[in-house]
Amino acid sequence: MKEECGVFGVYSFSDEAVAKTTFYGLFALQHRGQESAGIAVSDGEEIKNYKAMGLVNQVFDEKILQNLPGKLAIGHVRYSTTGSSTIENAQPIKMDMKYGPLVIAHNGNLINSGDLRQELKDKGISFAGDTDSEVMAAMIATSTKQDLEDAIVDTLKHCKGGFSVVILTKDKLIAVRDPNGIRPLVVGKLPDGYVFASETCALDIVGAAFMRDVGNGEMVVIDKEGLHSRTWSRGEREALCVFEFIYFARPDSDLDGRNVYEARVQMGKYLAKEHPADVDMIIGVPDSGIAAAIGFAAESGIPFSDGLIKNRYVGRTFIQPTQKMRDLGVKLKLNPLRETLRGKKVVVIDDSIVRGTTSRQIISLLREVGVREVHMRVSSPPITHSCFYGIDTPTRAELIASNLSIEGIRKYLDVESLGYLSLDSLVKSIGLGRRGHCLACFNSEYPIKVPEKLKSLKLIFK
Numbered sequence: 063m064k065e066e067c068g069v070f071g072v073y074s075f076s077d078e079a080v081a082k083t084t085f086y087g088l089f090a091l092q093h094r095g096q097e098s099a100g101i102a103v104s105d106g107e108e109i110k111n112y113k114a115m116g117l118v119n120q121v122f123d124e125k126i127l128q129n130l131p132g133k134l135a136i137g138h139v140r141y142s143t144t145g146s147s148t149i150e151n152a153q154p155i156k157m158d159m160k161y162g163p164l165v166i167a168h169n170g171n172l173i174n175s176g177d178l179r180q181e182l183k184d185k186g187i188s189f190a191g192d193t194d195s196e197v198m199a200a201m202i203a204t205s206t207k208q209d210l211e212d213a214i215v216d217t218l219k220h221c222k223g224g225f226s227v228v229i230l231t232k233d234k235l236i237a238v239r240d241p242n243g244i245r246p247l248v249v250g251k252l253p254d255g256y257v258f259a260s261e262t263c264a265l266d267i268v269g270a271a272f273m274r275d276v277g278n279g280e281m282v283v284i285d286k287e288g289l290h291s292r293t294w295s296r297g298e299r300e301a302l303c304v305f306e307f308i309y310f311a312r313p314d315s316d317l318d319g320r321n322v323y324e325a326r327v328q329m330g331k332y333l334a335k336e337h338p339a340d341v342d343m344i345i346g347v348p349d350s351g352i353a354a355a356i357g358f359a360a361e362s363g364i365p366f367s368d369g370l371i372k373n374r375y376v377g378r379t380f381i382q383p384t385q386k387m388r389d390l391g392v393k394l395k396l397n398p399l400r401e402t403l404r405g406k407k408v409v410v411i412d413d414s415i416v417r418g419t420t421s422r423q424i425i426s427l428l429r430e431v432g433v434r435e436v437h438m439r440v441s442s443p444p445i446t447h448s449c450f451y452g453i454d455t456p457t458r459a460e461l462i463a464s465n466l467s468i469e470g471i472r473k474y475l476d477v478e479s480l481g482y483l484s485l486d487s488l489v490k491s492i493g494l495g496r497r498g499h500c501l502a503c504f505n506s507e508y509p510i511k512v513p514e515k516l517k518s519l520k521l522i523f524k
């Protein structure tokens with residue numbers, strides 16, 4: 063499972079240049095995408111857009127930010143879900159329209175973007191890249207509506223899928239969220255302006271106070287008059303992606319009013335109740351397995367210990383590893399604490415098992431340093447279905463839980479015991495009703511119907 067993208071937007075009523083604010087907002091959202099980063103800024107007359115491949119602090123420096131003057135900005139960090147990893151697909155995407163220049167940045171995935179793209183191509187529109195964001199921008203540009211906000215709403219009504227979008231014009235900052243609220247998006251208040259961000263951790267870093275989530279099917283507009291909002295779609299089932307809680311979001315973020323770290327600790331507590339084990343210590347797979355391991359230890363009374371040390375500087379790099387290094391696999395990222403683990407019986411907790419290959423390598427590392435018994439616990443249910451709403455998941459054929467029983471997975475991983483958190487306990491850990499989440503990768507109840515042709519495409523080509 064790979065992160066999707068992160069979006070950020072800021073509108074300042076003072077004369078302060080906001081490119082730096084956007085830089086720090088993106089810096090806080092770096093975990094959501096490491097392939098490319100971009101910032102677009104308006105000074106009221108002109109929009110400048112700068113983007114490149116790489117991490118936020120590889121793409122931007124002081125000089126570049128100084129050359130991006132203006133009081134309104136949006137920013138984006140990208141991991142490619144739709145579209146390949148190229149500069150043409152980096153965001154924000156700028157387009158000149160009858161409404162003036164417009165820049166768009168998008169997190170999520172449209173399940174009907176292929177059809178929408180074809181309709182636009184049939185009208186003679188050409189595309190520089192192959193992202194959903196460019197499709198959205200082209201739809202806004204070709205809308206018959208006279209007013210920009212009407213054109214955006216007109217476009218959104220044709221878009222199906224999970225999306226959180228920020229849009230910049232010369233004098234407006236706009237944020238929209240899909241009717242099911244699948245991808246997160248929040249509004250924050252600065253002393254002299256407003257901020258939009260994928261996660262609340264990006265509000266904290268720029269000194270903004272959390273105001274509220276952008277509602278499902280809501281469009282929030284900030285202009286010189288202040289903030290106004292309109293709901294363009296009502297009555298859809300609320301379906302925030304539960305994987306944001308399990309893995310994607312930063313633990314210091316709050317989603318729908320629930321702190322992510324607290325939710326993960328609670329998942330570990332329920333896991334200890336459902337799948338106890340007689341062991342010497344509890345360890346977690348860094349980073350997202352750690353909070354659940356702390357919860358498991360608290361509930362079971364068995365001590366938590368660091369057992370696997372993560373190289374904090376393993377991120378996206380443009381230096382390709384050699385084949386010999388690739389063979390080392392997970393050793394590039396994780397190293398076991400030999401002295402702590404030797405001869406011990408341990409519970410090792412990870413947030414999820416996707417293909418099973420990484421977990422198997424981690425368990426093999428533990429065996430190599432002399433761990434006596436390995437009991438694997440997973441702080442989410444078995445993943446049996448692919449995601450179509452902006453998370454890069456493998457095909458069902460590659461998902462281990464789609465093909466093997468729990469006992470089959472246990473044997474494949476070579477562990478003494480294996481236990482997954484139940485769906486009910488996962489939902490209870492998050493503390494919101496089940497109707498409030500997308501749980502489709504565990505129970506196949508997709509909140510938005512996925513076209514059969516898309517399902518089969520994913521099965522064949524991914």
Ligand code: SF4
Pocket residue numbers: 224244303304305306448449450451452453500501502503504
């Ligand atoms: S299918 Fe899974 S990963 Fe995709 S939005 Fe739903 S819960 Fe999230």
